[in-house]
Amino acid sequence: MxxxxxxxxxxxxxxxxxxxxxxxxxxxxxxxxxxxxxxxxxxxxxxxxxxxxxxxxxxxxxxxxxxxxxxxxxxxxxxxxAKKEIDKPKQYDNTANRKAVDSKRLSLLEAENIELKAKVKELEGQLQRFGELSETLSEMGFMPR
Missing domain, CATH: 1.10.10 (Arc Repressor Mutant, subunit A)
Known part of the structure; x- marks a missing residue:
């Protein structure tokens, strides 16, 4: 050896x-x-x-x-x-891991937020459509149970 x-x-x-x-x-x-x-x-x-x-x-x-x-x-x-810093040791960043975790969590939350906004928009469209249907049936004398 x-x-x-x-x-x-x-x-x-x-x-x-x-x-x-x-x-x-x-x-x-x-x-x-x-x-x-x-x-x-x-x-x-x-x-x-x-x-x-x-x-x-x-x-x-x-x-x-x-x-x-x-x-x-x-x-x-x-x-x-870079020429000035070449022989200096790099400064340790004890928050680097936390920043990476926070960044990943932020991107996940942003993606979820976009999905939820799309779902809310879709549900608002359905609510508006069914609201108009309910109003029409009410005017015609047919009340849904």
Whole structure:
């Protein structure tokens, strides 16, 4: 069984071998939000997504690859804000899960509201029609029981 350092070296070697076999068109296929999709890179190299973040040499190689791809025009250039934020850790949003739940519930409630409005409109039409029928029968002397 390989220890952590050996596994890190194996992952780096696998990454470098994978990069050597790829063309610009291949990289274009896995672009996600202005960078290479980490899950696709992990699948292609046979290492975990966590290795791409936790292995410093692998992380640096991936960053270098993306910089080279940006220079060649395969990846879009980084914005001014992205350049400033690149080394800063992302701030944890403890309300993100709640927002997602609320958003889903809101969309369900809006759909239900639309359905109920349509049903109310249909029932109002029926009520108006039967109201006129009842009035006509009343005028004719036939009172419904």
């Amino acid at each position: 390989a220890n952590g350092q050996q596994k890190a070296k194996q992952n780096l070697d696998a990454f470098q071998s994978w990069v050597a076999t790829q063309q610009d068109e291949d990289f274009k296929q896995i672009i996600f939000r202005g960078q290479l999709s980490r899950s696709e890179v992990a699948k292609a190299t046979g290492c975990g997504k966590s290795a791409l973040n936790q292995n410093p040499e692998l992380r640096q190689s991936l960053k270098q690859l993306e910089d080279d791809l940006r220079d060649r025009g395969v990846l879009p250039p980084l914005t001014h804000i």
